[in-house]
Amino acid sequence: MDPFESIKQTFFQECDELLTDAEQGLLAMEAGDADGETINAVFRAVHSVKGGAGAFGLEDLIRFAHVFETVMDDLRSGKMELTDEVAKTLLRAIDVLADHVAAARDGGAVDEGRSAPILSEMKALIGGEGLDDDDLGGDEDFGFVPMTVAIEGDDAPAFDPPALDESPAAFEPMADLAAEPASGARVWRIGFAPKSEMYAKANESGLVLRELARLGEMDVKLDADALPPLDQLSAETAYLHWTVLLTTEADEATIREVFEFVEDDCVLTIEPADGQASPPPPSSDLSDDALAAASADAPLDIAALLARVAGEAPTSEAAREPASAPEPPADLDVAALIAKAQAPIAPAAPKVEAAPVAKAAPPAGSSQAITPTATIRVDLDRVDRLINAVGELVIQQAMLSQQVMESGLARSSNVALGLEDLELLTREIQDSVMAIRAQPVKSVFQRMPRLAREVADMTGKRVKLVMEGEGTEVDKTVIERLTDPITHMLRNAIDHGLEDPEGRIAAGKPAEGVVRLRALHRGGRIVIELQDDGRGINRPRVRGIAVERGLISEDAVLSDEEIDNLIFQPGFSTAETISDISGRGVGMDVVRRSIQGLGGRITISSEPGKGSKFTMSLPLTLAVLDGMVVTAAEQTLVAPLSAIIESLTPRAEDVHFVGGKDAVIRIRETFVPLIDVGVALGFRETALPPGQGVAVLVESEGGGKAALLVEAIQGQRQVVIKSLEANYQQIDGIAAATILGDGRVALILDVDALVTTQHRRKPAPRAEKRMAG
Amino acid sequence: MPAAVTIKTLIVDDQQTMRSLIRTSLHALGITQTREAPDGEEALRNLLSAPVNLVITDFNMPKLDGLGLLRAIRAHGPTSKTAVIMLTGRADRELVQRAVQFGVNNYLVKPFTTQTLKEKIEAVFGPLT
Numbered sequence: 071m072d073p074f075e076s077i078k079q080t081f082f083q084e085c086d087e088l089l090t091d092a093e094q095g096l097l098a099m100e101a102g103d104a105d106g107e108t109i110n111a112v113f114r115a116v117h118s119v120k121g122g123a124g125a126f127g128l129e130d131l132i133r134f135a136h137v138f139e140t141v142m143d144d145l146r147s148g149k150m151e152l153t154d155e156v157a158k159t160l161l162r163a164i165d166v167l168a169d170h171v172a173a174a175r176d177g178g179a180v181d182e183g184r185s186a187p188i189l190s191e192m193k194a195l196i197g198g199e200g201l202d203d204d205d206l207g208g209d210e211d212f213g214f215v216p217m218t219v220a221i222e223g224d225d226a227p228a229f230d231p232p233a234l235d236e237s238p239a240a241f242e243p244m245a246d247l248a249a250e251p252a253s254g255a256r257v258w259r260i261g262f263a264p265k266s267e268m269y270a271k272a273n274e275s276g277l278v279l280r281e282l283a284r285l286g287e288m289d290v291k292l293d294a295d296a297l298p299p300l301d302q303l304s305a306e307t308a309y310l311h312w313t314v315l316l317t318t319e320a321d322e323a324t325i326r327e328v329f330e331f332v333e334d335d336c337v338l339t340i341e342p343a344d345g346q347a348s349p350p351p352p353s354s355d356l357s358d359d360a361l362a363a364a365s366a367d368a369p370l371d372i373a374a375l376l377a378r379v380a381g382e383a384p385t386s387e388a389a390r391e392p393a394s395a396p397e398p399p400a401d402l403d404v405a406a407l408i409a410k411a412q413a414p415i416a417p418a419a420p421k422v423e424a425a426p427v428a429k430a431a432p433p434a435g436s437s438q439a440i441t442p443t444a445t446i447r448v449d450l451d452r453v454d455r456l457i458n459a460v461g462e463l464v465i466q467q468a469m470l471s472q473q474v475m476e477s478g479l480a481r482s483s484n485v486a487l488g489l490e491d492l493e494l495l496t497r498e499i500q501d502s503v504m505a506i507r508a509q510p511v512k513s514v515f516q517r518m519p520r521l522a523r524e525v526a527d528m529t530g531k532r533v534k535l536v537m538e539g540e541g542t543e544v545d546k547t548v549i550e551r552l553t554d555p556i557t558h559m560l561r562n563a564i565d566h567g568l569e570d571p572e573g574r575i576a577a578g579k580p581a582e583g584v585v586r587l588r589a590l591h592r593g594g595r596i597v598i599e600l601q602d603d604g605r606g607i608n609r610p611r612v613r614g615i616a617v618e619r620g621l622i623s624e625d626a627v628l629s630d631e632e633i634d635n636l637i638f639q640p641g642f643s644t645a646e647t648i649s650d651i652s653g654r655g656v657g658m659d660v661v662r663r664s665i666q667g668l669g670g671r672i673t674i675s676s677e678p679g680k681g682s683k684f685t686m687s688l689p690l691t692l693a694v695l696d697g698m699v700v701t702a703a704e705q706t707l708v709a710p711l712s713a714i715i716e717s718l719t720p721r722a723e724d725v726h727f728v729g730g731k732d733a734v735i736r737i738r739e740t741f742v743p744l745i746d747v748g749v750a751l752g753f754r755e756t757a758l759p760p761g762q763g764v765a766v767l768v769e770s771e772g773g774g775k776a777a778l779l780v781e782a783i784q785g786q787r788q789v790v791i792k793s794l795e796a797n798y799q800q801i802d803g804i805a806a807a808t809i810l811g812d813g814r815v816a817l818i819l820d821v822d823a824l825v826t827t828q829h830r831r832k833p834a835p836r837a838e839k840r841m842a843g
Numbered sequence: 844m845p846a847a848v849t850i851k852t853l854i855v856d857d858q859q860t861m862r863s864l865i866r867t868s869l870h871a872l873g874i875t876q877t878r879e880a881p882d883g884e885e886a887l888r889n890l891l892s893a894p895v896n897l898v899i900t901d902f903n904m905p906k907l908d909g910l911g912l913l914r915a916i917r918a919h920g921p922t923s924k925t926a927v928i929m930l931t932g933r934a935d936r937e938l939v940q941r942a943v944q945f946g947v948n949n950y951l952v953k954p955f956t957t958q959t960l961k962e963k964i965e966a967v968f969g970p971l972t
Contacts, residue, residue, distance in 0.1 A: 073863075073867055074867070077860060077863040077864055077867065080859050080860050080863060081860035084858055084859055084860050088858075110903070111905070113903070114857075114903045114904075114905075117903060117932055118857070118858045118860075118861070120932070121858070121861060121932065121953045121954065122858065122860045122861065124953055124954030125860070125861075125864050125953070125954040125955075139932075269924075270917075270923055270924065271917060271923070271924070271946035271948070272923075272924045272925060272926045272927075272946075272948060273948070277966075277967075277969065281966075330943060331943050331947070331948070331949075334943075334944060335946075
């Protein structure tokens with residue numbers, strides 16, 4: 071790839087991070103808990119986006135970012151007050167900025183209907199200042215001359231002792247002084263006497279003079295009178311000064327600008343040539359050099375160095391420019407920076423050095439440094455190989471334990487005890503390895519504030535999204551598949567759950583609705599809750615629709631909870647008008663299916679007038695499965711625990727046959743299909759006689775319930791999932807395989823497929839349909 | 844007249860994009876001895892372990908910003924004579940003035956072209972060969 075193109079890709083990746091950072095900063099600002107550094111961080115992020123955009127000539131992006139940046143700059147400098155309105159405008163602006171970035175990346179265009187109003191709003195905030203087009207980008211000449219440096223050979227950083235500087239040879243004396251000055255030109259006498267500090271900052275008088283020569287014709291006189299005999303010469307001292315007669319049309323200010331970089335470190339006089347002033351003697355002030363020399367022997371302790379800069383800065387600054395030097399604003403205070411930087415730099419710094427730094431630091435709390443976590447990037451394949459190997463280890467360990475047990479060794483024997491330790495260790499390794507794949511749900515959560523704002527805008531509702539537990543970790547694959555369900559649920563919560571502001575006020579609630587998105591670990595699973603304080607589920611309506619759609623019979627008796635859960639039925643929608651936002655009523659059905667696809671469950675609880683709460687519970691990883699080990703037709707099988715609702719022993723009188731063939735079982739007034747697993751998988755021809763075996767009531771991803779008939783339940787176990795497709799071939803009704811402790815392969819049931827197959831073969835009766843009686 | 848190839852350069856910017864761009868430009872100018880740091884602190888650590896001739900640094904960075912880095916460079920004997928070019932945004936005139944007080948050698952306004960970068964470097968070191 072073209073290196074430029076590849077940098078551009080890097081830029082867009084970086085933009086994503088910058089936008090996320092900026093959004094988080096803005097959210098903190100909106101919540102009112104943003105300090106100066108937060109505002110500066112947002113500024114920096116927007117500034118960086120603009121900077122990169124400038125490098126790639128992304129004009130639209132630059133223009134938008136520029137205005138945004140100006141607002142942030144005004145906020146940062148205190149010129150503008152951070153009000154709630156400003157924060158809200160900026161939050162919308164960051165969304166549009168993201169759109170601009172996306173458009174620049176994908177070559178599309180930004181919706182001007184969205185972008186233009188926000189741009190005007192921001193321009194209004196800053197009073198249209200500094201927004202001329204030519205204000206963007208480009209090199210502005212502040213009109214001063216750079217300080218110059220000499221390089222010697224390969225040794226960095228080399229420096230020419232000023233007194234021995236040869237560079238004045240670079241400009242020959244302009245001999246034509248006698249020539250008529252050009253019209254409007256004047257002759258200036260310039261006295262230039264560098265101090266040693268000027269050289270200490272890597273400047274070179276020769277190059278300054280060369281810059282001066284560009285202004286016109288000049289005659290240079292070197293005064294080397296101060297130069298001592300060679301044996302007394304100090305390389306650090308400035309001995310030379312120059313008198314320049316410059317013929318130029320430039321005014322004094324322009325001439326002075328040439329010295330802008332060095333003015334503080336030299337004695338400079340500029341006057342019309344008829345003036346009498348002569349250059350002052352060179353300074354022999356060595357204070358900075360003495361300091362530098364002293365520090366040369368100091369150990370390379372950055373904390374100490376930083377501390378010293380902090381301590382030294384005020385005095386040296388005062389000495390350098392007593393009156394005019396503006397005190398750097400608080401956010402640039404080096405002492406504060408050092409306090410922040412201290413922890414990461416030198417955690418083991420001697421107390422003697424740490425103490426003065428601590429003193430220089432601003433009140434504690436704001437300066438709490440967070441040590442950055444060191445990270446490495448590893449190819450996902452490698453992690454998966456490791457996880458696989460650990461899976462094998464777990465199986466091997468279980469097999470070994472079982473063989474030792476069977477061999478009749480006493481539990482107290484050294485071998486058995488050693489095995490126990492091994493088991494603990496193995497589990498620990500397994501957990502650690504799983505943790506490698508784990509990522510905080512933040513990557514999903516962080517997209518939600520924007521979504522909430524957009525949906526609120528489109529529906530005219532007011533919403534505040536509160537997120538908790540973004541740091542909760544879960545397997546990468548789970549995270550990747552969480553975005554869609556959460557997105558859908560959030561849309562639903564705002565679109566259907568929340569009332570409009572008027573409705574809320576009428577109901578005695580604040581106009582702004584609150585939606586809480588929360589993640590937490592519970593019982594080895596991750597639980598994600600989405601709670602709104604809206605109107606709650608309208609049960610009579612839900613029930614009415616369910617009857618209308620034939621989901622339930624008119625006289626069915628349902629608990630509140632059961633009615634609430636009807637919204638997960640395929641094709642169910644409560645929106646009076648189908649909106650663009652929440653789709654066409656497939657939403658919650660799809661949500662449930664994707665959650666179940668991850669081995670999870672979703673439930674809803676709702677209180678009319680107070681709001682609803684959706685709770686999703688998901689496994690932390692997809693590599694390990696919590697399973698129920700069962701026996702069917704002498705085969706050992708595993709049913710995913712997440713699908714199992716309950717298990718029961720069927721009584722013969724509860725089993726009925728529809729059409730004399732397909733069995734159904736009555737479970738508390740509901741009839742569900744009874745599937746003999748042994749038959750369904752082709753292990754045997756005839757089903758177990760009624761009244762024998764154990765029925766496991768399962769709920770498929772599609773929402774259909776069924777009872778799986780097996781001979782016995784062995785117990786609950788965590789199993790490592792092995793792909794059957796990769797090792798053998800796909801089999802209907804089987805999701806995967808695992809290896810049990812005794813070394814046998816056990817197949818993991820694909821509950822969804824088993825139930826659907828059954829449904830296809832036998833359309834009636836509907837699993838959810840209650841039968842009278 | 845220094846040979847470009849002899850100028851050891853440290854690029855300091857918290858944005859990878861910017862660092863890559865500067866590096867690419869420098870390489871195009873024949874300045875191939877480049878190193879990079881994402882913030883002032885890291886830059887300082889880098890400088891103390893191996894000095895360079897030129898530091899091209901962004902101003903607004905987390906941890907230690909460009910001015911802080913500049914002051915630290917100037918305050919420490921072994922690094923005090925390192926040339927420093929500061930990267931700025933357009934709105935930063937005040938910053939440039941402050942940087943001048945602290946002894947910056949030149950500045951560079953973002954966005955910039957390789958040619959501008961060359962001019963700025965040459966203004967500090969003299970024409971590159």
